[in-house]
Amino acid sequence: MAKQNKINNKANDIVIDNLKLTDNEIQSTSGDLILATDGTNNIKLKVNATTYADFFSSGAVNLPLQPSFFVYANANVLNQTGAGTEITVALNTEIYDITNNFSSNTFTAPVTGKYFLSACVGYSGLTSLMGATSLKISTSNQVYQVYNNTYLSTTTGTNGSHNACVITDMDAGDTASILFSISGGASNTADILGGPSTVPTYFTGHLIY
């Protein structure tokens, strides 16, 4: 006997206004919202064929369209700082940028929320006295600045790196970029490190909620 629903013993789907109850799914009749199970006990929130949220039977949750990016410098950039010049760090390669919110070394928040931001800058070409580095995550609401003073004056020529992380509040349309400087030298002869294999200089972010 063909399957029948238990409300009016008909084989039809049930439609209430623009909500339709059908096999494993509650959906709008226009298909722009579907709450579904997929036979493996996962729960999916979809718009038409696109999954927006995937709740696995284990309890893990995946949000494949949540804004997220990872960008890095793919080559060394010479003579950028050292005498205190502050630069906007150039990031020319994207590993991922889910909703295309990163452009021209700047991330633009697509919606209001809390964003995790993490930056790391690698550097080399230090000379004596280049001992103080400053890294800023500069957002529209706040500027986060931290300092790194490893004893570099005795390790001239070696590489170093400086990182910072924060979860910050951003409004839709707010921007974030990273600024970096090394001070103490006679001239701007310090280099920013880049490259695809070790990724010494990067900027990553993710909408947490």
Added chain:
Amino acid sequence: MTQNSINNSSFGLTVGNISMGTNTMSSTSGDFTIEANASNSVVMKNGVTTLLSMNSSGIQTLPKQCGFIARRTSNQNDVTGDGTVFVPTFTAEPFDTNNNFSDPTFTAPVTGKYYFSVATTFTQIIAAMLTGTTKLITSNRTYTKHWNPFSAYTDTGSLNSSGQLFVIADMDAADTASISVTISGSTKTADFRGFAIVMSSYFNGVLIS
């Protein structure tokens, strides 16, 4: 006129305390609602309060998820440098979504995994101050970052040096988190740094899952 397909009524359908109507499934008491609104966003609400919002692009926010950032806006002078364990206090909160931070302590409202980001910046660092320890002290365990406050360049005394710590920590409901900093090797002359605009000393945490 819109009619449902069960009883050809123009009303929505109520089963137990679950009501289904135009774009909405809700409890009849109104304390739980899932709706697809006119802009194709999916919204989960408690009464009129939005708990989860997913817009038509698939971007999700949880506007009531707990999270805070506390910052220092002015210096605290002569707080460590001789091994004194210094507990920073904070003077501003850019956000504290559920009021779970009461200076200098965060109290977890629910059991979960919490991301913490700590930046502790000092000035008046002199040559013998070679050991810095920044701790995040939670009820379950203490996380420690060792760092070197001094470099040749900071010997001028007026420059800044930061110790940072990032961690995702397990916390139970009502567990607490606070921070301490120790700088050793000299006299108690190191100043905890606060700026009016730039954030160099802050305590940041959010519930991740």
